[in-house]
Amino acid sequence: MSFFSRKMDYALLVLSHLHNNPDGSSAREISSKFSISRPFLANIMKILCHNGYLSSHRGVHGGYALIRKPENISLSDIMDSLDETFHLTDCSKESEKQTCKARTFCPIRTGMSGVHDRIRTILKDVTLAEILDPVKTGNSLQFGLELVSHGSIK
């Protein structure tokens, strides 16, 4: 199993490609460039459009264009839009009023919620901008720490 579904992966490809092509692009173009099934990709782009990431233009020279700023799009946002909201376990989803009978005496509930939060923090922090250009943005913290710990900053 992969953490990100194909849908998610393709959505990221679409958003990235459209960022690199500010004049927009069609589902056909993108699907052929990345060798992805056209109708499947089209479905995803519809969703992205519907959720305000893309503008759409019908007709012969139509297509989609990115309208939200990459810095304002977190991985968490995209997952939510795709109806793939992050949950660590079945027990951690609040929908469907908790049926877990162990809830009151579960030995791992508290600990797991810590892990849940840590991963969710990453998903909320990492933006499309960071995916597109890992050095400039978020990861700089990691690099910075590494440099310090290696004594490379004079």
Place this chain on the structure above:
Amino acid sequence: MSFFSRKMDYALLVLSHLHNNPDGSSAREISSKFSISRPFLANIMKILCHNGYLSSHRGVHGGYALIRKPENISLSDIMDSLDETFHLTDCSKESEKQTCKARTFCPIRTGMSGVHDRIRTILKDVTLAEILDPVKTGNSLQFGLELVSHGSIK
């Protein structure tokens, strides 16, 4: 979709329960305590035993007991043992020699590998011990920071 499968969740419950019951316990006991299907749980315990987490003892008063130290069991370890090794996307699994045609010009490959590493780091760092007692171990950093930021440390 949940990040952790039921198998994984149940495995954690088993390991935790056995840690709290050093004299051991049977699949029957645990399945009834947590209202989990007995045969399914038994399968998981077999795997855990086979991978060196548990010792088994057959016969009337048999059962399983935890033999690895909780501090030495990371979430990543358990996932591997359960054949659920973590991968961020299909593209990030090295098995089945990469078939992704976009690999050479993929706009998100580098950025994604950063995210992959961050999550994997968490999975490798968090141990069963931390799940069992979140305050004592790993999360203390978080709590510490929070206290500081709230000015509670005099």
Place this chain on the structure above:
DNA sequence: TTGAAATGGTACAATTTCGGTCCTATTATT
């Protein structure tokens, strides 16, 4: 010595999710 309670191993069935398709309508350009 016999039976019950446990694990060991493996194969199988049911269910759900995922990945992908298809069809029709609408809009815009030429």
Place this chain on the structure above:
DNA sequence: AATAATAGGACCGAAATTGTACCATTTCAA
């Protein structure tokens, strides 16, 4: 009018997940 695109669905097949069944083996105790 023809073509190329999106819009919005319903739909389907395959694979993974989840759970079951069966039978063998070991151990203990009555």
